[in-house]
Amino acid sequence: MIAPAIVGEDVFLIYRTGHGDVSALRGLDLTVAAGERVAVLGPSGAGKSSLLSLCAGFARPSSGRLRVAGTTIEAAGSRRLAALRRHELGIVRQHFRRSLPEELTAQEIVGLPLRLAGGDDPRRAAELLDRAGLGDRLSARPAELSGGEQQRVAVCAALVKRPHVVLADEPTGELDGPTSAAVVELLLALAGEAAVLLVTHDLAVAGRADRIVHVRDGRVSAEGEAEQDLVVDEQGWLRLPRELREQAGIGRRVHAAATARGIELVARAGTVVVPAGDEGTRDLAPAGEGTGGLDVALRDVWKAYGDRVVLRGLSLDFAAATLHVVAGPSGSGKTTLLSLLAALDAPDDGTLAADGEPFGQLRGEAAAAWRREHVGFLSQTPLLAGHLSARENVALALTLRDDAGDGDRPDRWLEWVGLEHAADRPAASLSGGEQRRVGLAQAMVGEPAILLVDEPTAHLDRASGRHVVALLERAAHEHGATVIASTHDTDLIAAADQVVDLA
Numbered sequence: 445m446i447a448p449a450i451v452g453e454d455v456f457l458i459y460r461t462g463h464g465d466v467s468a469l470r471g472l473d474l475t476v477a478a479g480e481r482v483a484v485l486g487p488s489g490a491g492k493s494s495l496l497s498l499c500a501g502f503a504r505p506s507s508g509r510l511r512v513a514g515t516t517i518e519a520a521g522s523r524r525l526a527a528l529r530r531h532e533l534g535i536v537r538q539h540f541r542r543s544l545p546e547e548l549t550a551q552e553i554v555g556l557p558l559r560l561a562g563g564d565d566p567r568r569a570a571e572l573l574d575r576a577g578l579g580d581r582l583s584a585r586p587a588e589l590s591g592g593e594q595q596r597v598a599v600c601a602a603l604v605k606r607p608h609v610v611l612a613d614e615p616t617g618e619l620d621g622p623t624s625a626a627v628v629e630l631l632l633a634l635a636g637e638a639a640v641l642l643v644t645h646d647l648a649v650a651g652r653a654d655r656i657v658h659v660r661d662g663r664v665s666a667e668g669e670a671e672q673d674l675v676v677d678e679q680g681w682l683r684l685p686r687e688l689r690e691q692a693g694i695g696r697r698v699h700a701a702a703t704a705r706g707i708e709l710v711a712r713a714g715t716v717v718v719p720a721g722d723e724g725t726r727d728l729a730p731a732g733e734g735t736g737g738l739d740v741a742l743r744d745v746w747k748a749y750g751d752r753v754v755l756r757g758l759s760l761d762f763a764a765a766t767l768h769v770v771a772g773p774s775g776s777g778k779t780t781l782l783s784l785l786a787a788l789d790a791p792d793d794g795t796l797a798a799d800g801e802p803f804g805q806l807r808g809e810a811a812a813a814w815r816r817e818h819v820g821f822l823s824q825t826p827l828l829a830g831h832l833s834a835r836e837n838v839a840l841a842l843t844l845r846d847d848a849g850d851g852d853r854p855d856r857w858l859e860w861v862g863l864e865h866a867a868d869r870p871a872a873s874l875s876g877g878e879q880r881r882v883g884l885a886q887a888m889v890g891e892p893a894i895l896l897v898d899e900p901t902a903h904l905d906r907a908s909g910r911h912v913v914a915l916l917e918r919a920a921h922e923h924g925a926t927v928i929a930s931t932h933d934t935d936l937i938a939a940a941d942q943v944v945d946l947a
Contacts, residue, residue, distance in 0.1 A: 449639030469660035483653035501525030527751035571926025590775025737764025737926035745794035772946030776929035820892030826883025830872030877908030
């Protein structure tokens with residue numbers, strides 16, 4: 445009998461911090477057979493990324509047993525865990541751009557893990573890139589590739605050494621639908637006979653797996669998708685999906701009664717179901733915050749990287765007090781457009797102006813001063829210092845703006861994003877959705893006239909994503925900011941006052 449690729453039994457993972465202990469996994473049980481493809485679904489903060497971190501040996505279980513590709517994670521030494529990652533595992537990271545050294549070519553990036561594992565076969569890297577449709581991009585560096593192309597390079601790099609287990613954390617979270625489908629197809633094709641553990645929020649991606657498991661509160665709560673089989677743990681706890689509770693009108697209290705057919709749950713009178721995405725939002729904005737927006741205009745803007753033209757004679761108008769969404773497939777220039785609007789880059793030709801004042805050709809300190817005065821920017825990955833608390837991260841954003849402000853401003857903006865209860869928690873202990881909201885508080889604490897957000901709901905479950913969408917609407921409509929967001933999220937597109945399609 446072939447041993448399972450992954451076996452987890454009663455796995456706990458507790459992060460110990462100076463502000464108290466945070467439980468990421470709480471008695472999780474999971475088995476993945478050799479060669480099986482398993483998708484993991486669950487809300488932000490459920491423990492999905494923590495599970496992958498344990499399986500990769502980046503952390504050890506606080507208790508319980510976990511065996512991956514024949515290695516007992518809780519008992520193995522650091523050298524054995526490093527060997528496991530080097531030879532047995534293929535890891536596709538959530539933020540794939542971090543795994544692509546900017547000074548290397550695509551072929552060099554894909555070949556690097558093979559060399560680190562003791563092999564050196566340039567033909568193998570070229571072969572995988574050709575299968576990925578990048579045979580003509582072997583010499584391209586990451587900055588010359590679109591987001592979808594970068595992710596395909598990252599997938600090839602993870603699978604070049606023919607691993608026994610593939611761990612993929614939201615590999616398509618920043619990609620449009622067709623590109624996501626192509627990346628997942630590539631990942632599963634190149635994985636061969638390897639077992640695949642794939643974390644995702646995308647049901648279409650999960651549908652490609654052999655099996656779907658749901659994780660909530662650090663435990664496996666259900667299996668399947670169309671008709672979920674709910675899992676009862678050893679203590680008898682049962683976790684009901686939020687959507688099911690909302691349909692039944694069940695809030696925080698419920699009466700349970702045994703019947704001839706099973707157990708009947710009845711909502712207690714007076715309890716209220718909070719619609720997904722509304723929890724934690726506030727009726728009023730922080731008093732006195734917001735200076736109003738600026739009308740931004742682009743005229744005949746061109747931008748190219750090497751021989752790849754990204755923006756071709758683009759002319760657009762973005763009005764103040766408006767939520768603008770920039771949509772389009774991966775590689776269409778959404779992130780490039782935001783970089784130009786933030787004066788992080790300059791157009792090759794054309795003009796950008798805010799309230800009639802040009803800013804497109806600003807450089808160095810002049811560009812930085814313009815950003816400090818006018819712009820709040822939330823990148824695809826919030827730039828949080830993991831060892832600092834949520835409050836300290838927001839206060840740091842004020843310091844970088846040379847704005848002392850009043851002492852309670854960070855707390856007021858954390859309250860605005862619904863995270864006043866997490867103000868003292870280290871950023872590293874927050875869920876992905878919570879980190880995104882801290883990043884939004886950082887961007888808003890300087891009271892910017894222009895708020896730029898790049899894929900703000902990527903890697904989030906729908907409820908967390910809708911919460912972020914509601915906050916962006918309020919930034920535009922209550923604070924008067926000019927909010928410009930790039931996205932593939934249909935919920936954010938539906939909420940927009942204006943949609944620009946770069947397709």
